[in-house]
């Protein structure tokens with residue numbers, strides 16, 4: 126059941142017995158999109174394995190082709206070969222459509238600014254509503270011409286380089302993707318790059334991930350800056366997606382079952398593996414090996430008070446777990462997720478309340494109190510993480526339906542099929 130065969134509303138039924146399963150999830154969206162871009166900027170031919178094929182990574186595949194990379198895809202084998210091209214030698218205008226993908230858009234704009242020709246970047250309505258202002262200002266400071274034909278700081282944007290690089294102030298409180306995008310383009314800037322953060326950085330582990338992927342392609346970055354240099358082609362194996370893993374680990378905690386996600390070992394590059402730590406604090410048993418994470422539920426789940434600024438893609442997952450705890454859960458530090466695919470704080474609280482759950486929105490997060498979800502058809506607001514998180518409420522409660530389940534195609538087209546398989550439902 127890929128997203129193309131999903132109905133417009135999906136009805137989910139409770140599990141008959143607690144699952145006991147091992148699952149290997151599709152590749153990490155974040156690592157796939159970094160590796161594709163580094164490979165596209167590298168000298169020579171790279172081979173990526175474990176590649177995620179979903180709307181967000183297809184957007185990046187299209188974008189790197191526009192940058193001049195030669196791309197060969199073997200979807201069945203989950204591999205992509207990329208022959209890089211130096212964007213500084215480009216002369217033709219290009220146009221890139223990032224669809225709904227924040228990573229594609231925020232990583233591409235600085236790469237387009239390396240080109241001495243005009244590059245237009247656009248996305249769908251959801252992405253047009255998300256902020257780009259800090260990146261526009263930074264690229265202007267670094268020497269690019271940026272046109273904002275619609276609204277200031279919003280897509281569509283047109284950028285003409287080349288940027289010369291150097292020192293640049295950048296706010297960190299809205300998104301880490303601006304910094305990651307600048308860093309990845311940084312080595313190809315004449316003067317390299319030195320970023321001075323003007324506000325605290327959110328989603329910090331993603332910047333560590335950026336530096337790690339860059340290092341695999343031969344460039345050392347320190348998280349705030351990088352010297353001029355060239356990427357080298359590499360053979361690169363992409364880990365499974367840790368944000369996607371949160372739904373399965375949560376399912377084990379909610380049902381009292383046992384689920385192992387393989388391929389996400391102790392050395393994972395993804396901060397979202399730390400979602401398992403939150404489940405552990407709630408009372409689930411967690412074991413971590415070199416090759417995977419296992420969560421075993423069973424006992425009561427305690428409510429927690431937790432800052433999720435580092436792992437905010439798993440906040441909605443936690444909201445679903447919190448419904449099944451024995452005390453309130455307060456999530457902090459994530460005001461910035463109001464600017465993701467939707468206002469995720471408002472969306473998750475609104476939908477839980479529609480199911481009769483006592484939930485409250487705060488400026489920087491939410492509180493969820495335990496309860497029994499009433500039969501509800503949930504709205505997803507076109508947000509894949511709303512669809513995947515709210516579907517967890519069906520594990521122990523009848524009558525749960527998800528409207529527009531196809532939005533999972535953004536990062537995980539096979540989500541509902543995998544969830545059914547792992548939780549042993551028809």
Ligand SMILES: O=C(O)C1=C[C@@H](OP(=O)(O)O)[C@@H](O)[C@H](O)C1
Nearest residue numbers: 155228300301302305328331438
């Ligand atoms: O760099 C990345 O790969 C990502 C960074 C995070 O975004 P923000 O930095 O905007 O919080 C995260 O939510 C997104 O899904 C992926």
Ligand SMILES: C=C(OP(=O)(O)O)C(=O)O
Nearest residue numbers: 225226227228438465510
């Ligand atoms: C916020 C997300 O994606 P992006 O910012 O890459 O669009 C996400 O995957 O939850």
